[in-house]
Every structure is written in C-alpha cells, then in structure tokens.
Amino acid sequence: MLNILNSLFVLGAAKPTIGGVGDWLTSEVGTGIGVIVLIIGVGHWIAGKYGKMVALFLVGGLMFFISKGPERVFNGISAIWQMIFSSGS
Known part of the structure; x- marks a missing residue:
C-alpha cells in the first residue's frame, strides 16, 4: 500500500517552474x-498643458522602451544615429 501511495505522489509531482514569468x-x-x-x-x-504632455x-x-530591455533602447538610438549621420556611400 505504501508503494502505491509513493508512486502516485511521484507521478503527480511535476516540479512547478516560473520560467515564463519574467x-x-x-x-x-x-x-x-x-x-x-496615455491616460x-x-x-x-484636455487641460491644454501641451508642454507637460510632450x-x-x-x-x-x-x-516603455527601458521596460522592454536596455538592448532595444541602445539599438534604437544607434539606428537613429546611423540614419542621421550615415555617409550615404
């Protein structure tokens, strides 16, 4: 009887993981x-405070971009930099 209970616990005991939570x-x-x-x-x-809005x-x-990852921020900045200062040749 004890072996049956142990095997049931082992079969149903998948280790929980939090891999996708990040x-x-x-x-x-x-x-x-x-x-x-946005809100x-x-x-x-609506209040007409356009400077604060910008x-x-x-x-x-x-x-928002930092929350997506610093590498995306730096890649975006480098893409803008290359677009502005590219030699065009």
Missing part, C-alpha cells in the same frame, strides 16, 4: 506604463 512581467509592465502615460497625457491635452510622452516613451 517574459510575461516584462510585457505587462510595458503595457501598464503605456496605459498610464495622464490625454488629461494634460514631456510626459518623451519620458513615458523612454520608460
């Missing part, structure tokens, strides 16, 4: 930042 969390943090920035930005637009979108956009 990717999911990164995705949801970026989405949350985007939604918050506050629309509030500034600053919020710049800082919020930077926070």
Whole structure:
C-alpha cells in the first residue's frame, strides 16, 4: 500500500517552474506604463498643458522602451544615429 501511495505522489509531482514569468512581467509592465502615460497625457491635452504632455510622452516613451530591455533602447538610438549621420556611400 505504501508503494502505491509513493508512486502516485511521484507521478503527480511535476516540479512547478516560473520560467515564463519574467517574459510575461516584462510585457505587462510595458503595457501598464503605456496605459498610464496615455491616460495622464490625454488629461494634460484636455487641460491644454501641451508642454507637460510632450514631456510626459518623451519620458513615458523612454520608460516603455527601458521596460522592454536596455538592448532595444541602445539599438534604437544607434539606428537613429546611423540614419542621421550615415555617409550615404
């Protein structure tokens, strides 16, 4: 009887893993930042505070890209740099 119980526990005992949580969390943090920035930005637009709105979108956009990973931010900056200062030859 004891062997049967042990085998049932072993068969049903898959080790839980949190492997995909990091990717999911990164995705949801970026989405949350985007939604918050959009709501506050629309509030500034309705109030006619366009300078604050532009600053919020710049800082919020930077926070969004940083939440996706620093390598994406640096790759985007380098792509813009190359587009502006490319030799064209």
